[in-house]
Amino acid sequence: MIHATPASLEETFSPPADSVLWRKDFLLGAATAAYQIEGAVDEDGRLPSIWDTFCATPGKVLAGDTGAIACDHYHRWEADLDLLSSLKMEGYRLSIAWPRVMDQAGKPNAKGIAFYRNLLQRLKQKGIRTFVTLYHWDLPQHLEDHGGWVNRDTAYRFAEYADLMSRELSGLVDAWATLNEPWCSAAHGYGSGHHAPGKSDPVYATQAMHHLLLGHGLAVQALRANDPQAQVGIVANVGRGTTNGKGVNDQRAAQLFEVQHNNWVLDPLLKKEYPLALFELWPGTEPLVLKGDMEIIGVPLDFLGINYYFRTNVVSDGKHGYREVDLLDVERTQMGWEVYPDGLRDLLVGFHRTYPNLPPIYITENGTASDDKVVDGQVDDRARISFLNRHLAAVDAAVKQGVDVRGYFIWSLMDNFEWAFGYERRFGIVHVDYATQQRTPKRSAQLVTQFLERRKALP
């Protein structure tokens, strides 16, 4: 059964008068990522990435979809930025495709860099604040051929890439994020194999995570040196784990779920250590950590990006771990993910209590997928409107409990390539017809725009 939501939440976007959303300094924007929208995978010297390889491997991506064309943003970027500003978005989170801007020897690719420079200059002219992620999963394939993130050398190559980008684009970026969701890169890319490069070994996963985080710490040093005015941070996906089990071990199972999903990333960044419980779950997977690594990883951050989507119900597996058990009778998105706004509030409040050095937070992704259709030129995405209303209320509740949240980016600006799910799942507030590349703002986009106009008009 799908629980009905009050009509007002589905049809209007009107936060309560005391909501943080009305604060003009609370940034509202939309997010995308390079591989998911750009296309043009072999133009202007772009090298193959692990996602090109993964997509070309039969059975890895739904319907055999690839990012070869995606939203054709590489050719349509000017119109897309006009669309973004017509929606009155105040912030835009995008990512740079590493394989577009550096050749195999680490030399700059001028054409690829020019693409991002032009884009960022245009955003600056439009007064839109830019959050730029350096790594949103598209590792150059030649680095994977040498072991990818399981090879420590990749962390140093990543720092060189960060150094180049922050020299080339200094002054154009408001906030740099080193990595997007290292959890997904490590756990899906090297653990389950559901994402590129499709490796499947828990030892690889923990070692890859360590090198991702090391690369992050090294990159922060370069970013700060080259672009001192920009904010520097990282983006972590977090998941709420709860249990409907009644035993003591079920509570522990829910904790372990969060250790595995959240603390695995946040503890090294904010406490300079890995959670020991992780290695109780996965005995024998401790990564090789060299002297000084944790100091590099734990470098202070200007902000932490949080991506939140859903809650997972778990019970004890009868041994030392947990197993996932789907709850019945809950509202789910096109991804099958439970809609659970309280999870966002609870996690934010929990992080605020757990980490005394928690930096200011931006919600760098939150949103929902639905099977949206254009009917008479309109897209009525009321489930998304309701989702956004409820999750923004959860953010507001966390702020009222003392959490320093400074902004929120809707995932995503437009429908795009949803990784292993190809083009079937639609996360955008703008509909994309992939046959014609026609963009149609959905009702959610129209309502958020109206809200931003109202907010801007306030004294």
Ligand code: IFM
């Ligand atoms: O599309 C992805 C995005 O690239 C990373 N965070 C989750 C989104 C939805 O799955």
